[in-house]
Amino acid sequence: MSVQWFPGHMNKARREIENVMTQVDLVIEVLDARIPDSSQNPMLTTLRGDVPVLRLLNKKDLADKDRMNRWLEHWRDADQITAYPFSTQDKADLAKLSNWVQQLVPHRGSAEKPIRAMIAGIPNVGKSSLMNALLGKRVAKVGNEPAVTKAQQKLRVNDGFQLLDTPGILWPKIENPDASYRLAVTGAVRDTAIDYEDVALMGLKFFIADYNDALVSRYKLKEAPVDAVETLKVIGSKRGALRAGGKIDMHKAAEVFLSDVRSGAIGPYVMETPEMVADEWVKVEQVKAEKEAARQARLAAAVPQRQQKQNMDYRQDQNKASVSDEKE
Numbered sequence: 001m002s003v004q005w006f007p008g009h010m011n012k013a014r015r016e017i018e019n020v021m022t023q024v025d026l027v028i029e030v031l032d033a034r035i036p037d038s039s040q041n042p043m044l045t046t047l048r049g050d051v052p053v054l055r056l057l058n059k060k061d062l063a064d065k066d067r068m069n070r071w072l073e074h075w076r077d078a079d080q081i082t083a084y085p086f087s088t089q090d091k092a093d094l095a096k097l098s099n100w101v102q103q104l105v106p107h108r109g110s111a112e113k114p115i116r117a118m119i120a121g122i123p124n125v126g127k128s129s130l131m132n133a134l135l136g137k138r139v140a141k142v143g144n145e146p147a148v149t150k151a152q153q154k155l156r157v158n159d160g161f162q163l164l165d166t167p168g169i170l171w172p173k174i175e176n177p178d179a180s181y182r183l184a185v186t187g188a189v190r191d192t193a194i195d196y197e198d199v200a201l202m203g204l205k206f207f208i209a210d211y212n213d214a215l216v217s218r219y220k221l222k223e224a225p226v227d228a229v230e231t232l233k234v235i236g237s238k239r240g241a242l243r244a245g246g247k248i249d250m251h252k253a254a255e256v257f258l259s260d261v262r263s264g265a266i267g268p269y270v271m272e273t274p275e276m277v278a279d280e281w282v283k284v285e286q287v288k289a290e291k292e293a294a295r296q297a298r299l300a301a302a303v304p305q306r307q308q309k310q311n312m313d314y315r316q317d318q319n320k321a322s323v324s325d326e327k328e
């Protein structure tokens with residue numbers, strides 16, 4: 001089940017999270033560790049208000065440790081947010097979660113007053129996997145649909161810790177075009193208008209710049225790759241992505257590469273650093289400001305034109321009036 005995030009769906013999801021926020025003591029925000037910024041939705045900060053948040057960088061098994069640590073430091077220093085690298089497949093992490101939760105909600109945690117938490121995040125970050133792992137059973141898969149509004153049940157993790165039975169589904173941010181690409185590269189967003197080959201080329205460009213050695217070793221390349229198109233051709237030829245006649249099938253090559261990226265076959269990676277994302281947002285704001293300035297300029301130019309037309313209409317009306325006066 002998947003949904004295109006039109007404004008109606010976003011409003012519905014927002015309302016649902018808003019409604020349950022009064023019933024919880026804590027939000028567990030699940031992010032994809034490979035895209036720590038793009039897998040966030042800043043709306044959660046507004047929605048949760050004073051409710052504390054525990055941020056999990058999930059799928060840590062696929063992510064680069066140094067870069068994850070930079071994000072943890074950044075959030076601690078800039079936003080006072082507690083975050084941990086995490087994997088829903090790591091029993092030790094699952095065992096530690098109750099303690100982390102308890103530290104953030106010290107006034108609850110007994111059988112009489114259990115900590116009530118909601119898991120929230122954009123699609124595909126691992127919300128259902130986390131619920132299943134904590135509860136030791138399969139909860140219904142909710143897909144990408146905002147939950148149908150209903151009374152939320154609380155499910156017992158242990159005596160002092162309960163979970164709402166439906167995770168809060170947030171929509172991915174699409175304001176920053178670079179972030180949209182990264183969501184597509186990691187597979188967080190599959191229903192995308194971006195061409196599949198373009199997604200692979202963007203991913204490849206990133207790996208060439210940041211994880212060049214990993215590419216060399218995965219695809220046994222003779223030289224350090226420099227150009228994304230050429231490298232995709234080489235990957236295609238090595239993996240038999242060929243059309244009749246021996247030409248490289250670039251779509252198939254893109255599939256091979258993206259499947260490796262998403263499964264972690266190339267090695268651990270994180271596509272974003274706090275500095276890089278900050279620079280991108282400056283650019284997004286600049287583009288917004290330029291668009292607004294152009295709009296204002298168009299409006300300003302349209303005013304004299306409208307004025308001229310009004311003056312002309314007025315003169316024509318006057319002329320007509322004087323002609324009819326003369327006739328009389």
Ligand SMILES: Nc1nc2c(ncn2[C@@H]2O[C@H](COP(=O)(O)OP(=O)(O)OP(=O)(O)O)[C@@H](O)[C@H]2O)c(=O)[nH]1
Nearest residue numbers: 059087088089123124125126127128129142143144
């Ligand atoms: N490698 C790795 N994969 C994980 C981890 N946690 C979840 N996944 C995988 O990520 C994919 C998405 O997990 P889900 O639990 O369905 O994610 P979700 O956030 O509930 O997704 P929606 O239902 O679409 O909102 C699945 O293929 C999981 O097996 C993890 O810690 N490591």
